Amino acid sequence: GAEARPLRVAVVGAGPAGVYTSDILLRQLAQRGEALGLGIDATIDLYEKLPVPFGLVRYGVAPDHPSIKFIQGALARTLDNPKIRLFCDVEVGKDVSLDELRERYDAVVFATGAVDDRPLRIPGHDLKHVYGAAHFVEWYDGYPTGPRTWPLTDETVAVIGGGNVAMDVARELVRNADDLLGTDIPQNVYDGIKANACRELHLFVRRDVAHAKFSVQELRELEKLPGVQLVVNEDDFDLSDATLEVAADDKLTRQMVEELFVIRDMAEDMEYDGGTDFNGQPATKKYVLHFNSNPVEVLGDADGAVRGIRVERTETSPEGSMTGTGETYDVPVQAVYHAIGYRPAAVNGVAYDEKGTRLLNESGRIEAEPETDGAPLVTVPYVYATGWAKRGPVGLIGSTKSDALETVNNILDDWAASGKNGRVAPKAGDEAETIAYLQGKGLQPIGREGWDRVVAYEHAQGEKVGRDHIKLVEPDQIRRVARG
């Protein structure tokens, strides 16, 4: 009878949030399931639209952050659990609808993350050579449907943004291609970076040092960049009494301020204009950090090409709110990259919140507009969100894990309250039935073994040329390798 079968859950998106949520759900059920009257048995079908799993861990994290990519190994081990079944190359909302999943599973969890850039809304945003960071990241991380070439033809570039994505993008824009050979970058990306014309980069951070979103580790990574002269003017980082006061109270801020002093002093010691990098080696590139600097316009020429950026100086209050001073300055640049946030992946059948930063949800319970105008939002029964899809595009991989617990606990509570011992969708079948069901729709899902084949192939490709690993990029080639 219904009591006997395991609970069946669909998780949509095999990024870190989807994998952690699957794992945590099985663990919580094992611990609390009996007490809640749910039993302890469940199976999870993890759907992923790309032919390979792990979302932004593979397609967002910068190639020169290889240590974080070890997380891929840890995530893959989580999928060793036979109760979690991976179905890659299946897009929910297109190949399979939410309604179909709701009929087949006791709960559906969206872990669809974020993909797109939030648009830059200043005059000149539509000029040639104004780029969104997400698109550039897709290029250097070899996203299956991303661009394969990138026009790195500009000598002077601006990067707008104060978060870790801005720091990543700026770093890749001044990196030497050969310093990336120890990473998994594909050949086309190596070739593109090798030909990069960029010699001067300006990073514009709206707030002051005390409220910058990147970390001191990221500043220290900058210091290690070979051949790059770092420049930070005291004017720009505005060490007002207020900043110093905030710094005195907060260890992380104090470290940032101290590190910026180190950078400034080093620059002075090393003949500021002579151009050496942080290790005293000759510099061929210059990286200028601007704080309290809010770009207000991209300046164009008659042909619609970028010729500069207009920046307003700002003040940041000790609480972190920013105000413009009305004073502007222009910096000549030929390209602008903006890293001012991500947008959630669109899923047919699920609404966004009014700001468009996350799927509409309350503590992970997906909500929808009510049928009568003006009535409060209604919860969609047994449909949830987790990770960036739930919270919006903020936080590192680790925060995705802690956040998954809230969603999981809500699923268990809702089931316990259902009076049906959680078993609400009688159509669910076993693994063979799911595969048959997907094949019946003309789909060829790629499972866990497929991912192992891709990893093995990427290692083998690397070994041929004395590298550890070379990432596969073309989706059809990934599919061929994965299907064996």
Ligand code: FAD
């Ligand atoms: P995602 O990683 O985006 O995963 C979502 C998954 O859902 C994707 O695989 C996607 O293909 C899939 N999906 C989407 N829609 C569908 C659908 N309709 N059907 C099926 N599947 C679907 N964090 C760190 O800790 N360290 C770093 O160095 C770091 N660098 C970053 C660099 C960049 C450029 C970015 C953008 C983020 C970085 N982060 C980093 C943050 C980290 O990537 C996120 O915290 C984390 O990936 C969020 O996990 P998620 O599973 O919610 O989303």
